[in-house]
Amino acid sequence: MNPHLEVKNLNFAYDSKPILKDISLSVKKGEFIGLIGPNGSGKSTLLKLMGGVMSLSDDAVRINGQPINAIKKKVLARDITWISQEHPMVFPFTIQEIVLMGRHPYLPPLSFEGEEDYRIARDAMEMTQTSQFSNRYFNEISGGEKQRVMLASAIAQEPEIMLLDEPTSALDLKYQIQILNILKRLNEEQNITLILAMHDLNLASRYCRRLILLDDGAIIRDGAPSEVLKKEVIEKVYGVNVNLHNLDGEILVHPSNSGS
Amino acid sequence: MNMTINMSQLSYKMTIVMFLLLFLVTLCVAPLIGSTQIKLLNAIAGGIHAQNNLDASILFQVRLPRVLLGAVAGAALSVAGAVFQALLRNDLAAPFTLGVSSGAALGAVLAIVLNFNISILGFPLVSLFSFIGALGAIFLVFSLVKTQHGELPTSILLLAGVTANFFFASIVMFLHYVSDFGQSFRIIRWLMGGLDITDYQTVLSITPIILIGIGLLVYVGRDLNLISTGDHPAKSRGVDVSQIQKIGFIAASLITATVVAITGPIGFVGLIVPHIARLFVGSDLRILIPVSMLFGASFLIICDTIARTIIAPTEIPVGIITAMLGGPFFVWLLKRKKWL
Numbered sequence: 001m002n003p004h005l006e007v008k009n010l011n012f013a014y015d016s017k018p019i020l021k022d023i024s025l026s027v028k029k030g031e032f033i034g035l036i037g038p039n040g041s042g043k044s045t046l047l048k049l050m051g052g053v054m055s056l057s058d059d060a061v062r063i064n065g066q067p068i069n070a071i072k073k074k075v076l077a078r079d080i081t082w083i084s085q086e087h088p089m090v091f092p093f094t095i096q097e098i099v100l101m102g103r104h105p106y107l108p109p110l111s112f113e114g115e116e117d118y119r120i121a122r123d124a125m126e127m128t129q130t131s132q133f134s135n136r137y138f139n140e141i142s143g144g145e146k147q148r149v150m151l152a153s154a155i156a157q158e159p160e161i162m163l164l165d166e167p168t169s170a171l172d173l174k175y176q177i178q179i180l181n182i183l184k185r186l187n188e189e190q191n192i193t194l195i196l197a198m199h200d201l202n203l204a205s206r207y208c209r210r211l212i213l214l215d216d217g218a219i220i221r222d223g224a225p226s227e228v229l230k231k232e233v234i235e236k237v238y239g240v241n242v243n244l245h246n247l248d249g250e251i252l253v254h255p256s257n258s259g260s
Numbered sequence: 261m262n263m264t265i266n267m268s269q270l271s272y273k274m275t276i277v278m279f280l281l282l283f284l285v286t287l288c289v290a291p292l293i294g295s296t297q298i299k300l301l302n303a304i305a306g307g308i309h310a311q312n313n314l315d316a317s318i319l320f321q322v323r324l325p326r327v328l329l330g331a332v333a334g335a336a337l338s339v340a341g342a343v344f345q346a347l348l349r350n351d352l353a354a355p356f357t358l359g360v361s362s363g364a365a366l367g368a369v370l371a372i373v374l375n376f377n378i379s380i381l382g383f384p385l386v387s388l389f390s391f392i393g394a395l396g397a398i399f400l401v402f403s404l405v406k407t408q409h410g411e412l413p414t415s416i417l418l419l420a421g422v423t424a425n426f427f428f429a430s431i432v433m434f435l436h437y438v439s440d441f442g443q444s445f446r447i448i449r450w451l452m453g454g455l456d457i458t459d460y461q462t463v464l465s466i467t468p469i470i471l472i473g474i475g476l477l478v479y480v481g482r483d484l485n486l487i488s489t490g491d492h493p494a495k496s497r498g499v500d501v502s503q504i505q506k507i508g509f510i511a512a513s514l515i516t517a518t519v520v521a522i523t524g525p526i527g528f529v530g531l532i533v534p535h536i537a538r539l540f541v542g543s544d545l546r547i548l549i550p551v552s553m554l555f556g557a558s559f560l561i562i563c564d565t566i567a568r569t570i571i572a573p574t575e576i577p578v579g580i581i582t583a584m585l586g587g588p589f590f591v592w593l594l595k596r597k598k599w600l
Contacts, residue, residue: 014409053495055410077498084492090349091488091543101486105498109479112546150493157497 004029004193005050005080005161010060012045019045021217023060029160030191032184034198034208036228038238041214043197044085044165050195051082051163063161077105081159085166087146089138095149096134099125102156117156124155128182144175151182161193162186169199176200180207201253205229213237225251272547275540279554286558287331290565291323295572321459329458330564330578331557333523334533336470336515338556341530342537342548343477343512346488347505348414352593354531355516358417358509359424361525363397364390364517365451366428368524369435372446382461386450387521394517397424402509411491412505453524453579455564466518473515474553480504481546488543526560526579528586533559535593 005027012020020042027033035043048054050061052068059067063079071079081102102124103117113121125131128148133141138149147167154162167183168176184207186192198204204211205225213221213228215237221228229251234242245252292300298315306316340355348357356362368390376385401420405413436447477484483504486494491501516530533556534548541547563585564578 048492051496053492073495073500074498077496080496082492082496084490087490087493089489090351091346092538093485093489093543097485097542097544098489101482101489101497104482104486107482109482111482154496 003027004031004064006062006065007046007050008060008062010046010049010056012049012056019217020049023217023219025212025219025222027161027193027195029193030187031193031195032187032207032209033193033195034204034211034225035195035214036198036201036204036211037214037220042217043214046214047082047163047165047195047197051080052076053082074105077157077159079159080161080163081154081157082163083150083154083165083167085169087138087150092137092139094135094137095125095130095141096121098138098149099130099134099152099156102153105157120158121152121156124152127155127185128152129178144171144178147171147175147179148182151179155186159192161195164194164196166197166199168203176203183207201229201234202251205251205253229253272541276547276550276554279540279551279558283331283554283558286561287327290327290330290561291319293565294318294323294568295575325458325460325463326455326564326568327561328460328463329455329523330561332463332467332470333455333519333526334529334556334558334560335474335553336519336556337526337530338533338537338552338559339474339477339549340512340516342534342545342552343484343508344530345534346484346545347508347512348418349488349490350414350418351535352531353418354528355512356425356525356527356530358421358513359397359401359428360394360513360516361520361527362425362428362432363400364394364520365432365525366435367391367393367396368450368521369432369439369447372443372450373435373439375443382465383521390524391517391521393428394520395513397428398509398513398517400424407502410502412502449577450524452577453526453582454567454577455523455526455560456575456577458522462522466522469518470515473511473518474549476507476511478546478549480507481544481549484508484545485543488545524577524579526582528582528589529556529560529563532582532585532589535589 003026007023007025010020010023011018023046035046037043045054049056056069061068063071068076099121100113100117103113103120107113122131125134128151130145130148130152133145138146141149167179171179180203183194187194196208208225210223211225211228212219213233220237221233229244231242231244234253241256243254243256245254296318298318302313303315303319306313308320310316337355344353344355344357345351368386371386371389376389378385380388401417401424404420405417436444439447483499486497486499487501487504494501534552537548537551537555541551560578563581567578567581568575570576
């Protein structure tokens with residue numbers, strides 16, 4: 001059987017500056033993966049290429065055995081979605097309108113959302129606790145609320161795979177946990193495959209069952225958090241001295257005072 | 261929730277019906293208003309082809325075609341404005357932002373200076389030249405901007421458009437300077453933008469292009485909604501962004517160029533109307549496009565009625581009225597955004 005999502009020898013360059021170097025990875029249905037690595041290591045670009053948000057000229061990314069650049073955009077969007085870190089919005093759309101936009105891949109041109117679409121959107125808003133402001137404008141709500149609304153929109157899209165670019169980086173601790181708990185529920189209850197770019201190594205090791213460590217566009221480590229989060233690996237990749245603590249199997253990374 | 265669906269769809273329908281009524285009332289009332297009082301019954305008794313019936317001539321030969329052209333032009337410019345704003349993700353964008361009007365002006369002014377006074381296929385050469393100029397400008401702007409990894413950088417597109425506007429304006433100024441007095445007068449009048457020189461034939465020949473263009477834009481309305489929230493979010497919802505951008509920019513530019521070729525650049529309609537329409541129906545282009553079309557048609561007819569009567573018996577070009585409204589409107593817009 002074909003792997004769910006497969007990346008094979010992916011190379012990508014911006015203006016001849018290599019961003020991703022020979023990336024290969026294989027993802028099974030229902031995995032919860034954290035993509036970690038320093039700023040500029042290529043996490044965001046890799047997510048965008050896997051989600052078809054940035055286009056590739058070759059067949060390096062496949063979903064269920066099919067190269068994603070050979071799949072019609074609307075069909076691909078029923079399988080996979082991508083959520084950005086920030087959500088600039090020029091025009092005043094309501095929360096409900098934003099969430100309903102998730103139904104786009106299922107609707108023919110010239111149509112409006114039907115009862116079924118409204119039901120799916122309502123369920124998504126309930127799951128993300130955004131129903132209470134469904135009639136408010138997107139620009140009027142807080143960053144944490146925006147992130148939940150975009151998550152609701154992605155849930156309404158009913159994808160098998162969700163790619164999230166630093167979904168928690170701009171949020172306070174409460175919102176970070178809230179988002180991650182919603183993602184955990186999606187993963188456990190609906191078997192949705194999740195790949196998250198993350199900066200917080202402690203949260204990554206707590207929620208993800210598999211971590212992929214990128215540095216300078218290449219995969220350095222790929223495995224369970226306990227295999228990837230090693231003192232010497234972190235110190236080399238991030239260039240800081242750290243102490244690792246094991247708290248009931250959960251690994252805590254703590255920068256030490258000496259040296260940097 | 262069923263309630264909510266029906267409520268929102270009902271209110272959308274109600275809003276569209278409301279704007280349709282406004283349009284129909286404007287369309288019926290505007291021809292009756294003018295510097296000369298006409299006897300309506302006498303005019304109707306005379307009919308469209310009446311000879312020796314002054315009331316009928318004024319109503320059917322002078323005012324009605326002008327009102328109809330106002331409707332078509334207002335509708336096209338407003339829809340183009342709404343679409344340009346969405347595609348460029350900039351609510352200060354307008355149909356002329358990417359150089360359509362200055363390209364059209366260059367074409368028209370060139371035809372005027374070269375004394376091309378003939379008509380081809382019923383269109384004066386000035387109109388044909390301005391149409392070619394408008395499309396040429398758009399083509400130039402798009403060929404200047406390089407796509408990056410298949411993506412069109414909209415901020416650079418805006419800059420290229422502004423640059424093209426300045427460049428074409430400078431050539432227009434040069435041509436204007438070397439023209440004689442008669443040409444100079446025609447150039448100035450063309451640049452002011454007006455609906456005064458028209459007939460049914462002109463209105464009938466541009467209407468299908470406008471309707472096809474607007475129809476195409478309505479067809480991709482939901483895709484445009486997503487693009488207005490960002491290229492990447494749109495892609496991840498399954499929108500073929502580069503294809504929809506092509507359709508959107510071509511259709512919006514084509515309807516703008518068609519109108520400008522006949523009327524000259526009537527400014528600010530394409531900026532003002534989408535904003536006011538958005539206050540009523542929100543940002544969903546599936547609703548915003550038809551409402552902008554109806555409201556834009558009404559708006560330009562009303563502006564032109566003011567232009568025809570404000571210092572009667574002199575009729576001024578409608579472009580002056582819309583430009584006068586445009587300035588204060590911009591201030592209001594910036595105040596609303598708390599930028600002023």
